Amino acid sequence: MTDVRFAFEVPRRQHAVGLLVLVGWQAQKMLRAAWPILLAAYVQQEEDAKYFAWALAAGAVLTVVGAVLHFWRFSFNVKEGKFHVHKGVLVREKINIPLERVQAVHVEQNLIQRAFGVCGLRVDTAGSSGSELRIHALKWAEAQALREMLTAEDEPVEVPNESTPESEQPSTTRTTATRSPLLELDVPTLLKVGLSQNHLAKVAFAIGGVVTFQGVAWEVVAELWAKVPGLWRTILLFLSPLLLVISPVVIATVAVAISLVTSVLKHWQMRLWVEGSRAKRTAALHLTQGLLNRQSMQIPLHKVQWVMWESTWIRRLFSMDTVHIRQAAAGGAVDASQSGNGGMDGGGGMKMGIPAMNSKRTRRLEALLFPSWPERRLVTLRPVKYAFWIRWVKRGLILTPLAVGAGWALGLEWGMAMGAMCWSWVGWLSRKVHRGQWATTDGRHLSAHRGWLFRRRVMIDWTKLQAVELTQNRIHARRGVAHLTFHTSSGVAQLSYLPEAQARQLRDLAVSRVVSQQGPWM
Amino acid sequence: MPSIPHVKNDLVDLAGWPELDEVDVVAVLPSYAKARAVVWGSVALGTGLVVAGPLTAIAVWGDSAPPWQLWVMLGGVWALVMGLWGLEEWKGWPLRGYLVREHDVVYRSGWWSRTVVAVPFSRIQHSEIQQGPLGRWLGYCTLKLYTAGAAGANLEIPGLSMATARNIRRLLEDGSHD
Missing domain, CATH: 1.10.287 (Helix Hairpins)
Structure with missing residues (x-):
């Protein structure tokens, strides 16, 4: 290990395969920028075939030259606690990143990189949210070594309370932790994960696909139709209404297939484990996954700000939740436009999504991320009954036009029946949702549950809070009800319709936890 | 049971945590x-x-x-x-006001929907004093306190005199170094 580590002291270029990767990367970028032009040229192919070919050739040459220059002028090294990068063709750039500013290092591997046994490395820094650094090709071992160098916090950060008790046995924690991974997805579990995705989101894709290919399908059908003997034609015509029944089934099947394929591609051979010692603040949750694009990321345990468990009724059938873990956003605020990005996208803080968390793994994860939970006896917080009535009336009023419409069209009795049905259905649903909304706290952490069919559980540590917000409108004030919002640096936890006195007490307690907390919060 | 010994260290005396009394809220400038x-x-x-x-x-x-x-x-x-x-x-208007305590800033606003936001000093990343044309004419300014959270976690206190805003800011700078 030491010789590899030594190799980063002098400025060096990336692995030669990086050239190839860069060509692929640049071509991709170029295609993404120029595809409308290419498409237009292709449509007018007959007149402009020559130009099209020329444009393609020019693009290819530019890509290769750009890649070669980029490769040639890009060098990096780690020296004196700083990560130095020199890059740029026309404008030379020298970037020095102090190691303590490095927020996260991602290692990823796409198809080309896998074929040559190298991988790419991306460095996110605190401060400017957009800026990130990419190294396109490094040997796997080198990348791991470099990542370790970049994320290691050599200087002991002042953690007066936490460092002492565990520092006697850091080696044991490290070995035990590395030996047993938190989660290893085998193929059956992976298939279950695929089956329990939210298929509704894919239905749109499926319909789009069907619509796109229907032109081709009609031609094929017409050709086949010509070859079908007469007797069969009548039978088929007789059966044709079945198509109407079949098409939703086809669409549903396609949607499920898309979910299956995407989750297999994404979570293939997923492995989740913990490495490093808590005393040195190097303990981090590591995750590797992916079939075509292999990625590996890590979140230091002490930087976790916000954890959410998410389950749907399908996932509960398999008893598997998906858990989302968020680290503080690089550069501060989480932008609404950025928070929609996937886990590996830079910008708005680092996110990790882990599927297939059963209750046992959830307990282990809780113990890791919130080691002191539960600190003392848990207190359960529930919204007041008033919340249920409000929800019922609001939802009921939304559906009432349906009943009025029915009464107007079919007569008073039908309208009454429709109204009764709507209101009882909404009442039942509101009751379920109301029952599903509760939270527990131990005076330091908060675990808030919400939802009935789609359930969410958010867990935060009050010592990492950024702000606490208490809201009530006039009616709430009169009834002594208030909402509480706990803002962390990467998400919120909300408690609505609490008794006002309790809400105030919780707010004051949470603020006092922040104030009394010593040491860094991220 | 998670055998993490350092839990005991940061217990808070729950009986003595400071309660926020909204009677103390200071009105902003007329x-x-x-x-x-x-x-x-x-x-x-x-x-x-x-x-x-x-x-x-x-x-x-x-x-x-x-x-x-x-x-x-x-x-x-x-x-x-x-x-x-x-x-x-x-x-x-009578409800609008702020409260600066030893460790945090509180701002209350709204009549129909009342919001009280509390931001601890130690979480404030940077601050900004802003004075628009109206503010220059009538003599007030707005203090903006930014945290690392999303927009909802930032605090904006309008209607302060320049001196008060500066004082709060100074308090912030002192508080964040202890």
Whole structure:
């Protein structure tokens, strides 16, 4: 290990395969920028075939030259606690990143990189949210070594309370932790994960696909139709209404297939484990996954700000939740436009999504991320009954036009029946949702549950809070009800319709936890 | 049971945690009320002109006067919206205020929907004092305190005198170094 580590002291270029990767990367970028032009040229192919070919050739040459220059002028090294990068063709750039500013290092591997046994490395820094650094090709071992160098916090950060008790046995924690991974997805579990995705989101894709290919399908059908003997034609015509029944089934099947394929591609051979010692603040949750694009990321345990468990009724059938873990956003605020990005996208803080968390793994994860939970006896917080009535009336009023419409069209009795049905259905649903909304706290952490069919559980540590917000409108004030919002640096936890006195007490307690907390919060 | 020994270290004396008493809230400058009134008044005047202008023009130069129902309808909507806004401002003014404690800043606002935001000093990333043209004319400024959270976790206290804003800021700088 030491010789590899030594190799980063002098400025060096990336692995030669990086050239190839860069060509692929640049071509991709170029295609993404120029595809409308290419498409237009292709449509007018007959007149402009020559130009099209020329444009393609020019693009290819530019890509290769750009890649070669980029490769040639890009060098990096780690020296004196700083990560130095020199890059740029026309404008030379020298970037020095102090190691303590490095927020996260991602290692990823796409198809080309896998074929040559190298991988790419991306460095996110605190401060400017957009800026990130990419190294396109490094040997796997080198990348791991470099990542370790970049994320290691050599200087002991002042953690007066936490460092002492565990520092006697850091080696044991490290070995035990590395030996047993938190989660290893085998193929059956992976298939279950695929089956329990939210298929509704894919239905749109499926319909789009069907619509796109229907032109081709009609031609094929017409050709086949010509070859079908007469007797069969009548039978088929007789059966044709079945198509109407079949098409939703086809669409549903396609949607499920898309979910299956995407989750297999994404979570293939997923492995989740913990490495490093808590005393040195190097303990981090590591995750590797992916079939075509292999990625590996890590979140230091002490930087976790916000954890959410998410389950749907399908996932509960398999008893598997998906858990989302968020680290503080690089550069501060989480932008609404950025928070929609996937886990590996830079910008708005680092996110990790882990599927297939059963209750046992959830307990282990809780113990890791919130080691002191539960600190003392848990207190359960529930919204007041008033919340249920409000929800019922609001939802009921939304559906009432349906009943009025029915009464107007079919007569008073039908309208009454429709109204009764709507209101009882909404009442039942509101009751379920109301029952599903509760939270527990131990005076330091908060675990808030919400939802009935789609359930969410958010867990935060009050010592990492950024702000606490208490809201009530006039009616709430009169009834002594208030909402509480706990803002962390990467998400919120909300408690609505609490008794006002309790809400105030919780707010004051949470603020006092922040104030009394010593040491860094991220 | 997770055998993490350092848990015991940061217990808080739960009986003695400081409660926030909203009676202590400090009102913001009256000149800021003036500014809000100016904004309300000019918007009311502007929208009133936008509504009444074309109708009057039609009545004066057009072939036939617009029906009186139109006047009532548009006027009613205008009066309702401006009235509700005015009520919110009027009733909300006495509630608007801030509170600076040893370790945190609290800001309360709103009449119909009242919000109280508390931000601990140690979480404030940077601060900003802003003074627009209205503020320069009437003599108040806005203190903005940014945390690492999303927009909802940032605090904006309008209607402070320049001296108060500077003092809060100084307090912040002192507090963050201990």
